[in-house]
Amino acid sequence: MKRIFLMILVWALIPIMALANGRHASTEISPGGLTYHLLMLPKAKQVSIRVAWPTDWPFRQGANQTVPFIGAQLVLSGGAKGYPAGKAIEKFADLKAGAFLQATIDHVYGWLGAPSENIDQTVAIANAHLRAPLLDDKWFRRISKGLKREFAQRNAVPAMKAYTAIRWAVFGDQPVREALSLDDPAAFDRASSADVARWAQETFTRSPDTIIVAGNISADAAGKAVDRLFEGLPVGGRKMQRDAKADFSPRRILLHLPGAKVSQLVFVAPLPPTANTSAADGFSDILLAMALGDGDQSVLFKAVRTKLRASYAFGAGLGAYDRAHRFLALSGQVATDRLAQAEGVVRTAYQGFLTTPPEDDLKARIAPVLAGLRANRSNPVKISANAMLAALDGEDPAIMLKLADVVGGLTTATIVSRLKSAFPRADGFVVLATSPDKNALPGACVISEPRGAARCR
Amino acid sequence: MVTLAVGFTRAASAAPPVLPDFLNSPIKSISPSAAEKTWVVSIIRDTPFRAAYVVHKPADDPNADRVAVYLIVQTGEADLTGPQGMLHYVEHLAWLDATKRSARSADRDSNAWTNQLSVGYWLAGTRADLPRMITQLSRVFDPITLRPSFVRQERDILLREYDLRIRDNMDARVAEDLSRAIYRGTGYARSPLATPLDISSLGVDAALALHRRTHRPGNAVLVVYGNVSDDAVAAAIPDLPKGPRSPARRVPFTAKLPRGKPSDSILRFPDPDASPHIVWRRIIRLDQPQQIDLLAARLALLRDVLDTNLPGGLAGPLRFDAFIARRFSISLSALDESHVEMIFSAEPDEGVSLNRLKTSFEAVLASSARAGIPAATYTRVRKRFSDYWPEWLDRQKLARWMAGYVVDAVSARKTPLDVVQLGKLDSRITRDDLNDLLRQLVSGGRTVVAFVGNEGDLN
Numbered sequence: 003m004k005r006i007f008l009m010i011l012v013w014a015l016i017p018i019m020a021l022a023n024g025r026h027a028s029t030e031i032s033p034g035g036l037t038y039h040l041l042m043l044p045k046a047k048q049v050s051i052r053v054a055w056p057t058d059w060p061f062r063q064g065a066n067q068t069v070p071f072i073g074a075q076l077v078l079s080g081g082a083k084g085y086p087a088g089k090a091i092e093k094f095a096d097l098k099a100g101a102f103l104q105a106t107i108d109h110v111y112g113w114l115g116a117p118s119e120n121i122d123q124t125v126a127i128a129n130a131h132l133r134a135p136l137l138d139d140k141w142f143r144r145i146s147k148g149l150k151r152e153f154a155q156r157n158a159v160p161a162m163k164a165y166t167a168i169r170w171a172v173f174g175d176q177p178v179r180e181a182l183s184l185d186d187p188a189a190f191d192r193a194s195s196a197d198v199a200r201w202a203q204e205t206f207t208r209s210p211d212t213i214i215v216a217g218n219i220s221a222d223a224a225g226k227a228v229d230r231l232f233e234g235l236p237v238g239g240r241k242m243q244r245d246a247k248a249d250f251s252p253r254r255i256l257l258h259l260p261g262a263k264v265s266q267l268v269f270v271a272p273l274p275p276t277a278n279t280s281a282a283d284g285f286s287d288i289l290l291a292m293a294l295g296d297g298d299q300s301v302l303f304k305a306v307r308t309k310l311r312a313s314y315a316f317g318a319g320l321g322a323y324d325r326a327h328r329f330l331a332l333s334g335q336v337a338t339d340r341l342a343q344a345e346g347v348v349r350t351a352y353q354g355f356l357t358t359p360p361e362d363d364l365k366a367r368i369a370p371v372l373a374g375l376r377a378n379r380s381n382p383v384k385i386s387a388n389a390m391l392a393a394l395d396g397e398d399p400a401i402m403l404k405l406a407d408v409v410g411g412l413t414t415a416t417i418v419s420r421l422k423s424a425f426p427r428a429d430g431f432v433v434l435a436t437s438p439d440k441n442a443l444p445g446a447c448v449i450s451e452p453r454g455a456a457r458c459r
Numbered sequence: 460m461v462t463l464a465v466g467f468t469r470a471a472s473a474a475p476p477v478l479p480d481f482l483n484s485p486i487k488s489i490s491p492s493a494a495e496k497t498w499v500v501s502i503i504r505d506t507p508f509r510a511a512y513v514v515h516k517p518a519d520d521p522n523a524d525r526v527a528v529y530l531i532v533q534t535g536e537a538d539l540t541g542p543q544g545m546l547h548y549v550e551h552l553a554w555l556d557a558t559k560r561s562a563r564s565a566d567r568d569s570n571a572w573t574n575q576l577s578v579g580y581w582l583a584g585t586r587a588d589l590p591r592m593i594t595q596l597s598r599v600f601d602p603i604t605l606r607p608s609f610v611r612q613e614r615d616i617l618l619r620e621y622d623l624r625i626r627d628n629m630d631a632r633v634a635e636d637l638s639r640a641i642y643r644g645t646g647y648a649r650s651p652l653a654t655p656l657d658i659s660s661l662g663v664d665a666a667l668a669l670h671r672r673t674h675r676p677g678n679a680v681l682v683v684y685g686n687v688s689d690d691a692v693a694a695a696i697p698d699l700p701k702g703p704r705s706p707a708r709r710v711p712f713t714a715k716l717p718r719g720k721p722s723d724s725i726l727r728f729p730d731p732d733a734s735p736h737i738v739w740r741r742i743i744r745l746d747q748p749q750q751i752d753l754l755a756a757r758l759a760l761l762r763d764v765l766d767t768n769l770p771g772g773l774a775g776p777l778r779f780d781a782f783i784a785r786r787f788s789i790s791l792s793a794l795d796e797s798h799v800e801m802i803f804s805a806e807p808d809e810g811v812s813l814n815r816l817k818t819s820f821e822a823v824l825a826s827s828a829r830a831g832i833p834a835a836t837y838t839r840v841r842k843r844f845s846d847y848w849p850e851w852l853d854r855q856k857l858a859r860w861m862a863g864y865v866v867d868a869v870s871a872r873k874t875p876l877d878v879v880q881l882g883k884l885d886s887r888i889t890r891d892d893l894n895d896l897l898r899q900l901v902s903g904g905r906t907v908v909a910f911v912g913n914e915g916d917l918n
Contacts, residue, residue, distance in 0.1 A: 088768040088779035095767070095843055140782065147809045148785045151734035158732035160627055264622040298558070298569070311612045314619035335623050337615070369525075369585065376521035 027400035032225035038213035049217030050382040060181030067181040070105035080141035083134035107324035142195040150190035167452035207238025216386035258440040265437040269332040271426035286420035294318035305351035312340035341442040353428035507676035507699040526685030535576035537646030544653025557598035590695035677704040684862035735912030743904035748796035758791035
């Protein structure tokens with residue numbers, strides 16, 4: 003069920019209200035003037051604080067797209083004023099605390115978690131790292147060289163090359179494509195610690211898009227923790243310049259990889275952005291993707307493995323390049339000599355899913371989703387993550403405390419209605435295969451490098 | 460699906476049915492009478508299975524209406540001879556056959572696995588569905604009636620699974636080769652996923668014969684986790700043949716391991732795209748056997764100590780005081796009561812060769828063992844260790860933890876300890892115990908190391 007929480011991207015507007023078991027949500031202003039959302043979870047032992055700082059670095063022409071990734075690691079690991087590298091990690095372990103920074107295309111996400119009684123000390127350490135990171139050159143080189151090797155290894159895997167090629171097809175040579183793939187090893191060499199300093203200075207401000215505090219913590223204590231976390235950070239508030247054009251027009255592409263030992267088949271098509279999707283529709287998307295390709299009872303599994311016998315598993319999932327560009331992906335490894343047949347079988351199975359959705363199956367899948375939600379009703383880590391995404395979409399994070407009602411209220415009719423209105427047509431996919439056989443997908447645009455996908459029209 | 464599980468990295472294993480005399484402690488193996496008095500786990504007697512456990516989910520659990528059922532056949536790849544992968548093939552066939560005759564509702568999660576010691580099948584659904592779930596799981600004992608052509612095609616599916624998990628995955632290939640080398644001479648060296656050559660040679664008749672031999676109620680253990688009574692579980696068990704029910708025997712770990720200077724062999728994996736790294740594995744035989752849950756807990760705490768940047772830990776000399784390892788990870792696990800495996804994976808810093816990384820690590824480990832764990836470090840790390848155990852007073856969390864523990868223990872062909880017995884283990888961990896284990900880790904055993912990277916990185 004963890005997957006569910008990763009896939010949820012948007013929720014409907016539901017008024018703030020007191021809820022069962024003492025859980026409730028409110029929007030607060032800290033003594034220092036920062037607005038944050040508080041999700042009170044009386045049974046939680048941990049407190050989670052999440053922050054979404056806006057960024058437009060990945061959209062900037064000429065910007066080194068490795069810098070946010072290097073920076074996120076360097077700020078966390080490289081030490082800070084008063085905390086030489088290696089000291090904070092032990093202090094955090096004593097406090098049973100955790101933290102991460104994650105650079106994405108439109109936001110840098112920060113998370114802090116600690117038992118309620120340790121949250122003050124935890125935010126003080128985090129503040130030092132955000133306000134005064136050491137950005138030591140030796141640590142910078144350790145992280146940049148390491149990431150260079152990691153991404154080189156990752157991007158060499160044939161399955162990854164398929165997704166790299168799809169990004170070329172969708173975004174061409176826009177900067178956002180490079181930020182999503184990090185497939186230019188030399189870019190890691192060109193980055194400098196001065197770049198990271200500039201990135202950190204413009205990113206970690208007192209003007210995030212969202213702050214969420216979740217756990218058993220009073221508004222008074224939460225407000226103080228928020229102020230301590232942001233103490234000494236610059237004001238920020240710059241208007242973001244995010245402009246990327248995605249081209250999801252249907253194409254059939256084969257990336258010929260003579261040395262590959264297996265073939266991969268991927269279908270990608272757009273879905274409406276989360277900002278235009280209600281909570282009920284968001285969950286409908288999840289249930290539809292599960293019915294399509296999650297487990298041995300799903301439509302694609304039955305079609306490609308059980309009947310065609312061409313794959314160990316063929317699945318479906320929801321993804322997003324950024325908050326504006328969400329997509330449905332159908333993918334799996336298939337036997338090279340069945341690649342063309344598999345493409346037809348997937349398309350036919352998907353068309354059948356659109357015209358005759360498996361209504362009983364869809365209805366039955368609600369129960370496990372509800373079980374996952376109930377199991378995490380006092381989990382501040384998961385609730386705060388989804389609350390943050392809801393808030394970024396302009397929704398009220400209070401809905402995180404009512405999700406079981408939202409899902410419980412779904413019917414087969416509402417789920418099918420969502421399928422008909424939001425899911426792509428069967429002929430609306432970018433189809434990309436990687437294969438050692440360049441003739442494995444007759445009629446496809448054959449390329450030899452992922453970047454060649456940009457020329458397939 | 461295949462899982463590779465030999466050791467236990469948490470308290471996921473348990474004592475054998477009768478504890479040996481070496482353990483002069485109040486811990487006793489679980490007995491039906493003791494278990495029946497403990498609300499968390501009970502044993503259903505007089506079933507067709509080797510054993511049947513019920514882990515009781517409290518009624519106030521938010522998912523009290525959901526039940527998970529596991530059927531674990533206690534034969535694994537390590538028991539077999541002949542081509543590897545035959546049991547994995549049997550698992551696929553048995554599960555396909557069991558599911559084809561009764562379409563499963565999509566509100567039930569399910570899966571199956573094969574590892575060195577067991578084959579497992581599980582379903583999760585609603586409480587009302589319990590009888591149907593147990594009945595469906597029990598169909599894995601029925602003779603396989605799939606079409607012969609379908610049975611033969613399933614070998615191709617195993618090849619596709621091999622492709623997915625191993626063929627294009629350097630880390631998985633390294634792990635397979637290291638396991639073959641470090642466990643050589645024992646059944647644990649066998650791979651449930653096998654190799655394409657093995658898979659192509661799997662015979663249909665041999666698979667059906669292995670299924671008949673292994674998939675018997677008397678060779679399987681039932682585990683139910685839910686808010687259900689023992690009577691309800693007993694009533695849900697279908698009529699099954701009551702064959703012989705001998706106790707589960709764990710495959711002995713019989714490798715001859717040298718004492719004194721550890722033996723050492725290096726496997727090289729050239730890959731122009733690989734991020735250079737080493738995977739260092741060592742198995743040692745302990746001077747004296749230890750109760751395995753207790754041993755697993757001691758090893759977990761020792762791992763936590765070695766992972767730190769505190770005096771006695773490895774992070775200072777390798778990562779923070781010197782730039783040798785860009786990052787590393789450590790695992791320590793109990794293969795059985797007498798054998799421990801340590802795995803150290805690390806990526807070198809710029810300008811550090813894989814060989815220097817290996818020798819630096821070994822020198823630092825030896826130095827820590829010689830000096831012993833400082834009292835201050837031990838005290839500090841010990842305070843963090845409570846998270847290793849379940850929250851004993853939180854009934855929901857305790858039941859959830861025990862469900863995982865019982866399933867893991869049964870999968871490893873052990874009899875689980877009960878909650879009271881587990882609760883006593885923590886007080887039996889001392890700094891001396893850890894120092895003793897650390898000393899033994901550098902005093903013998905078999906070491907196999909993988910060097911992965913460009914040709915130029917491997918020397």
